[in-house]
Amino acid sequence: MASTLMNPSPTGLELIDTLSRHLAEPEWAGALRREAWHRFMQAPMPSRTHEHWRRTDVSHLNLEDITPALPRSTPALPRWLEETIRKGAKRIGGTLAFVDGSLVYSHTGDSLRKHGVIFTDWQHAIQQHPDAIRQVAEQLDYDPADEKFTAMARAYATSGTVLIVPRGVAVTLPLQTFFAASGDGPVFPRTLVVLEEGSRVTLLDGLLSPDLPARAFGSGVADLVLGEGAELTYVLFQQWGQGMEYFHHQRAVLGRDSHLTTITVALGASLSKATIESVLCSPGAVSDMLGVVFGDDNQHFDHHTVQLHTVGNTTSDLLFKVALDGQSYSAYSGLIRIEPGAQKANAYQRNENLVLSKQAHAETLPNLEIEANDVRCTHGATVAPVDIEQMFYLMSRGLAPRDASRLVVEGFLQPVLDRISAKSLREMVSAKVDAKIASRRA
Amino acid sequence: MSHPLLEIRDLHVAVDGKPILKGVNLTINRGEIHALMGRNGSGKSTLAATLMGHPRYEVTRGEVLFEGQNLLEMEVDERARAGVFLAFQYPVAIPGVSVANFLRSALKSLREEEMSAREFRNALKEEFKALHMPDSFASRYVNEGFSGGEKKRLEIVQMGMIKPKLAILDETDSGLDIDGVRIVSENVNRIAGQDTGVLLITHYQRILRYIRPHFVHVMVGGRIIRSGDESLAHELEQRGYDWLLQEAGAEEKELQEVG
Ligand SMILES: Nc1ncnc2c1ncn2[C@@H]1O[C@H](COP(=O)(O)OP(=O)(O)OP(=O)(O)O)[C@@H](O)[C@H]1O
Ligand SMILES: [Mg+2]
Numbered sequence: 001m002a003s004t005l006m007n008p009s010p011t012g013l014e015l016i017d018t019l020s021r022h023l024a025e026p027e028w029a030g031a032l033r034r035e036a037w038h039r040f041m042q043a044p045m046p047s048r049t050h051e052h053w054r055r056t057d058v059s060h061l062n063l064e065d066i067t068p069a070l071p072r073s074t075p076a077l078p079r080w081l082e083e084t085i086r087k088g089a090k091r092i093g094g095t096l097a098f099v100d101g102s103l104v105y106s107h108t109g110d111s112l113r114k115h116g117v118i119f120t121d122w123q124h125a126i127q128q129h130p131d132a133i134r135q136v137a138e139q140l141d142y143d144p145a146d147e148k149f150t151a152m153a154r155a156y157a158t159s160g161t162v163l164i165v166p167r168g169v170a171v172t173l174p175l176q177t178f179f180a181a182s183g184d185g186p187v188f189p190r191t192l193v194v195l196e197e198g199s200r201v202t203l204l205d206g207l208l209s210p211d212l213p214a215r216a217f218g219s220g221v222a223d224l225v226l227g228e229g230a231e232l233t234y235v236l237f238q239q240w241g242q243g244m245e246y247f248h249h250q251r252a253v254l255g256r257d258s259h260l261t262t263i264t265v266a267l268g269a270s271l272s273k274a275t276i277e278s279v280l281c282s283p284g285a286v287s288d289m290l291g292v293v294f295g296d297d298n299q300h301f302d303h304h305t306v307q308l309h310t311v312g313n314t315t316s317d318l319l320f321k322v323a324l325d326g327q328s329y330s331a332y333s334g335l336i337r338i339e340p341g342a343q344k345a346n347a348y349q350r351n352e353n354l355v356l357s358k359q360a361h362a363e364t365l366p367n368l369e370i371e372a373n374d375v376r377c378t379h380g381a382t383v384a385p386v387d388i389e390q391m392f393y394l395m396s397r398g399l400a401p402r403d404a405s406r407l408v409v410e411g412f413l414q415p416v417l418d419r420i421s422a423k424s425l426r427e428m429v430s431a432k433v434d435a436k437i438a439s440r441r442a
Numbered sequence: 443m444s445h446p447l448l449e450i451r452d453l454h455v456a457v458d459g460k461p462i463l464k465g466v467n468l469t470i471n472r473g474e475i476h477a478l479m480g481r482n483g484s485g486k487s488t489l490a491a492t493l494m495g496h497p498r499y500e501v502t503r504g505e506v507l508f509e510g511q512n513l514l515e516m517e518v519d520e521r522a523r524a525g526v527f528l529a530f531q532y533p534v535a536i537p538g539v540s541v542a543n544f545l546r547s548a549l550k551s552l553r554e555e556e557m558s559a560r561e562f563r564n565a566l567k568e569e570f571k572a573l574h575m576p577d578s579f580a581s582r583y584v585n586e587g588f589s590g591g592e593k594k595r596l597e598i599v600q601m602g603m604i605k606p607k608l609a610i611l612d613e614t615d616s617g618l619d620i621d622g623v624r625i626v627s628e629n630v631n632r633i634a635g636q637d638t639g640v641l642l643i644t645h646y647q648r649i650l651r652y653i654r655p656h657f658v659h660v661m662v663g664g665r666i667i668r669s670g671d672e673s674l675a676h677e678l679e680q681r682g683y684d685w686l687l688q689e690a691g692a693e694e695k696e697l698q699e700v701g
Contacts, residue, residue: 387534388497388498389534390534390536392494392496392497392518392534393530393533393534393536394536394544394548395495395517395518395519395522396494396495396518396519396521396522396527396528396530397522397544397545397548397551397552397600397604398519398522398523398548398549398551398552398604399519399547399548399551400519400551401517401519403547403551404519407536407539407543407544407547408536408539410538410539411536411537411538411539411583412537412538413538414537414538414539415537415538
């Protein structure tokens with residue numbers, strides 16, 4: 001391959017403009033796309049010499065060669081995805097489904113519309129509610145460590161989920177959105193959630209595909225904006241099939257007295273790296289970050305969490321549970337940063353790793369940057385094999401080793417899943433986690 | 443069919459290379475209740491855990507037959523399926539796993555024909571009732587946050603669901619209140635019925651008033667040094683262990699002098 005392909009080429013920018021035209025985007029959206037593309041081209045490719053990238057090798061990726069396909073005109077809802085929706089959670093307030101960046105299914109209850117809730121795909125949202133989106137989209141930041149991938153996602157995303165809940169509206173039934181990959185080209189999932197003052201909602205954001213015959217690539221962003229007193233439960237459910245290499249950046253900005261519960265469930269992909277970030281920038285903000293990872297085979301997971309307290313009187317809690325089987329690998333690194341003057345901030349972090357096989361490997365790296373003196377901050381981490389006393393107890397009641405360890409793993413992860421307060425979603429996610437645990441090859 | 447339920451012959455067991463059991467002999471027939479007593483650290487739990495197959499206990503000599511089969515060759519779960527049950531001295535907590543889920547999985551592995559969900563629920567309800575426990579315990583996580591006595595009762599709830607051929611009860615009476623000892627005992631008797639063999643490890647005579655042993659054995663230093671009937675337990679309660687040790691010491695000395 002000629003190395004000249006590596007340079008920014010006019011074809012690249014032309015592609016960006018073609019995308020914008022094809023999607024009939026307003027001028028400002030096209031400008032944001034171009035800006036993202038320039039950032040993407042300028043940002044250096046991360047290497048393992050960079051602390052943030054030390055545990056995930058991306059040297060085999062040639063990002064400049066990965067380009068998005070134009071959205072298909074008549075996208076079909078694949079059978080497996082239809083099944084997922086049909087057999088999935090009952091009592092849902094609305095569902096969106098995308099395949100390779102095109103909306104293929106949308107069902108929203110009347111009450112959403114009646115209350116002025118916007119729950120639709122990016123393109124419709126941009127056409128119908130340009131001002132609301134523009135106001136937020138123009139302020140979205142780029143984290144320098146992830147910039148290469150985040151900018152790529154923003155430059156190439158052709159669709160994604162937009163959820164805007166107006167002031168004071170409490171959406172009672174949970175919403176769900178599925179972003180699926182067919183393996184036919186890269187995917188760039190994009191989610192924007194804006195909760196206006198005093199509003200409340202639960203959203204499950206699913207990333208799914210069947211096992212893929214060849215290597216596939218994805219890079220996604222999720223931006224969550226919580227207004228004063230808003231309450232959001234956001235479940236990121238990642239079950240890409242084998243073959244997927246996926247990069248993700250989630251960033252939540254929490255307003256005064258708002259409460260975010262974010263639950264990251266990572267089951268799939270051959271390789272995945274995600275940053276999950278909460279920015280507590282107004283007093284009274286509370287962020288509960290939870291995570292569940294279950295890996296087997298050769299899966300590689302790299303999760304980085306950020307609890308960023310820019311002002312005082314803010315609280316963040318974190319519990320990240322990782323269970324690994326086969327030859328899987330997980331790195332968890334968690335930053336608690338309390339900025340100067342952020343007095344009376346509370347920050348807690350706990351990472352627990354359960355290692356089921358001798359070939360599996362878990363790393364945990366807490367990192368505290370505390371620049372205020374009147375704060376409460378604790379952190380803890382464990383990496384342990386399955387307890388032999390627990391195994392002995394379960395087996396003494398007739399359970400085969402495999403069933404005994406299955407119960408131990410389910411039980412280990414359950415406390416996090418219990419935090420999904422919407423019963424229908426909790427049951428759906430628990431069932432998928434249990435199914436994956438039961439199907440492991442070991 | 444004429445095999446005894448359990449035959450332990452010259453059993454020697456080591457933990458981390460340290461010998462604990464030093465030649466245990468014991469035969470238990472169907473329907474027999476054997477009490478095993480002895481000072482702290484004499485090896486009673488070691489025997490119990492070895493019979494159940496705990497991986498840390500290494501059998502260095504001897505054999506154990508269960509209904510004529512070599513028990514020591516079986517995995518822990520195979521022993522359970524063969525009919526061996528151990529009520530733990532220190533039951534283990536399994537966080538995140540409900541009692542109902544755990545027992546349902548256990549029964550699935552133990553039984554040929556599957557119980558319906560309804561049958562299971564009813565049976566579990568009955569057992570909780572029998573042990574004077576609210577059936578809300580079904581949805582609690584196994585032994586997590588249970589009081590000492592609740593843990594012991596849950597062991598017997600499990601015994602009732604599983605209905606083993608051989609029940610090894612390791613100090614099930616300790617940690618129970620006065621009524622608890624009676625309730626647990628009544629239930630052990632009910633579940634054991636006519637056919638179950640029971641090896642009851644205890645320090646106290648109290649439980650033996652309810653679960654009346656056919657035999658009482660005393661373990662000292664990893665060996666059973668004395669066996670008798672109920673009256674032996676009574677005597678131990680009156681006199682402690684010293685006299686036995688002295689007698690045993692004298693015998694040992696004699697043996698050495700002869701040998
Ligand atoms: N896993 C182990 N590691 C080290 N030592 C052990 C282990 N298990 C048993 N032992 C030792 O073996 C001896 C016998 O212990 P065991 O638990 O069998 O006694 P016990 O008769 O049940 O006592 P108690 O009446 O106090 O329950 C003790 O000295 C104990 O410390
Ligand atoms: Mg003991």
